[in-house]
Amino acid sequence: MYVELKNINKSFGNFKASDNVSFGVEKGKLVALLGPSGSGKTTILRMIAGLETPDSGEVIIDGKVMNDIPAAKRGIGFVFQNYALFRYMTVEENIAFGLKVQKLDKNFIKERVAEMIELVGLQGMGKRYPSQLSGGQRQRVAFARAIAPNPHLLLLDEPFAAIDAKVRQELRTWLRSMISRLGITSIFVTHDQDEAVEVSDQIIVTNHGHVEQVGTPLEIYRKPQTAFTAKFFGQAGFLKDYGAFKDFEQIEEADLAFTRPEFVKISKKSETEKYAISATEGIVSDVCFRGTHIELRIRVNDSEVIANRGLDEESVEIGEKVNVFLYRIFVTKGNQVYQLTNKALETPSVFI
Structure with a gap:
């Protein structure tokens, strides 16, 4: 060195x-x-x-x-x-x-x-x-x-x-x-x-x-x-009850759970998406144009999820009900950090 x-x-x-x-x-x-x-x-x-x-x-x-x-x-x-x-x-x-x-x-x-x-x-x-x-x-x-x-x-x-x-x-x-x-x-x-x-x-x-x-x-x-590094890096959307989101392992006595925009897929009710059966319904609380993409904030029960949507995708409005699918989340317990992947990704794609 x-x-x-x-x-x-x-x-x-x-x-x-x-x-x-x-x-x-x-x-x-x-x-x-x-x-x-x-x-x-x-x-x-x-x-x-x-x-x-x-x-x-x-x-x-x-x-x-x-x-x-x-x-x-x-x-x-x-x-x-x-x-x-x-x-x-x-x-x-x-x-x-x-x-x-x-x-x-x-x-x-x-x-x-x-x-x-x-x-x-x-x-x-x-x-x-x-x-x-x-x-x-x-x-x-x-x-x-x-x-x-x-x-x-x-x-x-x-x-x-x-x-x-x-x-x-x-x-x-x-x-x-x-x-x-x-x-x-x-x-x-x-x-x-x-x-x-x-x-x-x-x-x-x-x-x-x-x-x-x-x-x-x-x-x-x-x-x-570490828990700090996981929270400090990226744009965290904190999940008060990550058990409300389907197909994730549960960590006993967890302190915090959060995800990042790149781990979130938002689809309109009219759209057909992979893993729709594992999605959770949410309500759009904010829509913000960020130049290269649209930033969405979605309320799912007591949690707020931040997601990005492409400019060429159909627009989403505040108050609209959408499907929220989380690919991955971080869960902290003390200073330990767990990176959990949605179990639906381990099975063949499901379309409905």
Whole structure:
């Protein structure tokens, strides 16, 4: 592992920000620290950077324990959420800042800055000031400044949080491409599931100061290992009584049951569908256009199910009675999570 945290603990007064945190990051990987506000992800990033010191445990980079190494000597590039650009410096001067601190040759600095401007796609903007740039352009300058000194590790703290949705989507693709080209080990903090899934090679899920699960985006989404991870990932529709839905195994003393939109099939009463005999009747309580699909909320007894319906399918109205078939649900008991599949899927298709 290129980056390792071993049994890290960190408290601020009575608040425990890191509770025996341990994980590893392979060289060249782009890793997301994902969790809700207050889960400890930014504290972890700052301890790796050397901006915070752990109370106990070891921060290891490239086989070396870094606990007592100052931040400036760790060979790390850091991209802050608010860009942290110098307002009275041009794009070129901002990018050159770290190189000048290292007292490198002026000609080298000039060439390196030009290389970085081209890399991040800001040709012709070198003489502009931050106030003359868009949010996305400022973030590209921050990225260029961080990698200009050729760091061994790049850390990014909520790098897209201050950018509007459309530009944020474009920057995700751009960042993934840039880091892949550079081959630099990178760790970024986010609370956005979509961002973590789209950009990262690996996700580290944090909650209340400890690590809930580590894995690829697909592994964590498909096979959550803890109750928190199962609830945190995806769009959960909570089922107060999942026994009201047909053909599922019953878990004794279960705490919660929920499903995701992709596990739900909604059909109108006039439509013929597979497994209709295993469907449950529900009433549509809300219909919302989401751009690429229609989001439905359906009441089934005391439960609310969230489902998606294609734009080319016949419309469904609020108050309409529909058939609800659940392919799969998650059930939690303590910190254990069960993924239950509808038993009807194990038998030949039934049409009525």
